[in-house]
Amino acid sequence: MDHSPRGFTRRRLLQAGAALGGAMLLPGAITHAWAAGSDAPELTTVRVGFIPLTDCAPVIMAALKGFDKKYGISIVPSKEASWAAVRDKLVSGELDAAHMLYGMLYGLELGIAGKTHPMANLMTLNQNGQAITLSTDLLDKGVKDAEGLARYVAASAPGTHTFAHTFPTGTHAMWLYYWLAAAGIHPFNDVRTVVVPPPQMVMNMRIGNMVGFCVGEPWNARAINDRIGFTAATSQAVFPDHPEKILGTRAAWVEQHPHTARALVAAVMEAARWIDASPQNRRETARVLAKRAWLNTKEQYLTGRMLGEYDNGAGARWQDQHPMRFFNDGEVSFPWHSDGMWFLTQFRRWGLLRSDPDYQAIAARINRNDIWQQAASAVGGIATPSGLLRTSTLMDGSRWDGTRPAEYAARFALNRRGDTA
Structure with missing residues (x-):
């Protein structure tokens, strides 16, 4: 599996910097972008929304461990x-920033x-x-994996079986669609899909509202514990080391509060580094998140998968080679x-976009590498990747490296575009 960053020439880095308002700095350059x-x-107070999922951990621990105070803010x-x-x-401004689905x-x-917002x-x-x-x-009917599911779905009338994800343009929708399509199941024509909030997934499966769902932890582990479901695939088996949640906000908020944005990223980045520093820190994080104020669940539902220890509820156990990562020397947090x-290629594939967008320009506009670099400099000891793309x-078997995105989006046989076979 190749997930290495693509190297950029000096000229291309300078061009990328121009696209980011001159903010992209060359490797080794001085990254202090503010004056003492x-x-x-x-x-001084930053309101950050979150959904009760394991991957909200950096936001919560930044607030509880005092990393926010170190940078002059209080995360609420x-x-x-x-x-x-x-x-x-x-969008309304009630929140300053949020733990968000990348595709959302x-x-x-x-x-x-929703309504267009920068x-x-x-x-x-x-x-x-x-x-x-x-x-x-x-599982009782012999369906253990995607191939078995494909046979089961093929034997039923289209739309008979319902699957749930968490948001129409969200990560879970894209993992679910990709996994189904790889098995030859069209996620729009062969099955029915619905949106269910993460904490309600297990209850809805228990009462028979769907036969499958894609969601973040701990709700997959909870389904196994409650004996109503089993893990058919992890998202990292679909896309190893894939991007998942992001720290998102409005573009106008960053322009109005650039130093606050830098402080927020620095605090959350430092919390992410602390979580990944040791198994003990991950266990402590699981204990904290399980409390009522945060996920309101049992610690045991979080700890195993936080440590990369998987039990699929159908007889298989393994130590995952691509567990949930929060830092990894800063490579996780970098806005590649x-x-x-x-995600834009998948929106195009599934008809959410009617034509190919300007992929590079949109990513350059949204992903604030300038703020990330300032925060990384403030935290210290974090190397800036040499380019903006990774592989x-x-x-x-499809290879994604960020080049020729329109060609990549068009390569899939199962799609909803209407202009390819």
Whole structure:
């Protein structure tokens, strides 16, 4: 599996800097972009929305461990009921920033996840760590994997079986669609899909509203514990080291509060580094997140998968080679342009976009590498990647490197575009 960053020439880095308003600096350059005495945060309190999922961890631990105070702000986490609520409160200004689905923020920028709003991705909060759960009823019928599911679906009338994800342009929708399509199941023509908030997934499967769902942890582990589902695939098996949640906000908020944005990213980045520093820190994080104020669940549902220890509920156990990561020497948090562009290719594939957008320009506009670099400099000891693109190989063997995105989007046989076979 190849997930290395693509090297950029000096000329291309300077061009990328121009696209980012001159903010992209060459490797080794001095990255202090503010003058002493003039860099105080414009705000002292920052309201950050989150959904009760394991991957909200860097935001919560930044507040509870005092990393925010180190940078002159107080992070106030705000627990939200659904991704739609996060979207609405962020857009209205009730929230300053939020733990967000990567594709949700890009969808807002493009007007396909609600009314169009200029958005900003400040950093990636985590990679990996989501899963696709199928019901134990399917397991009892011999469905253990995608291939078995394809045979089962083929034997039924189209739309008979319902699957859930968490937001129409969100990451979970894209992992679910990709996984189904790789098995020859068209996610729009062969099955029915619905939107369900993450904390309501297990309850809805229990009462028979769907036979499968894609969601973040701990809700997949909870389905196994409650004996109503099993993990058919992890998201990292679909796309190793994939981007997942981001720290998102409005573009106008960053322009109005650039020092606050830098302080916020620095605090959350330092929390992410602390979480990844040791298994003990991950265990402590799981204990904290399980409390009522945050996820309101049992610690045991979080700890195993936080440590990369998987039990799929159907007899398989393994130590995952691509567990949920929060830092990885800063590479997790870097706003790779290729990450955002990948979601655009999937929006195009599934008909959410009627024509190819300007992939590179959109990623350069949304992903605020300038803020990330300033924050990384403030935290210290974090190397800036040499380019803005990285390379990955997905479950079906397709290679994504951020180049020729329109060609990549058009390569899939199963799609909803209407202009390819």
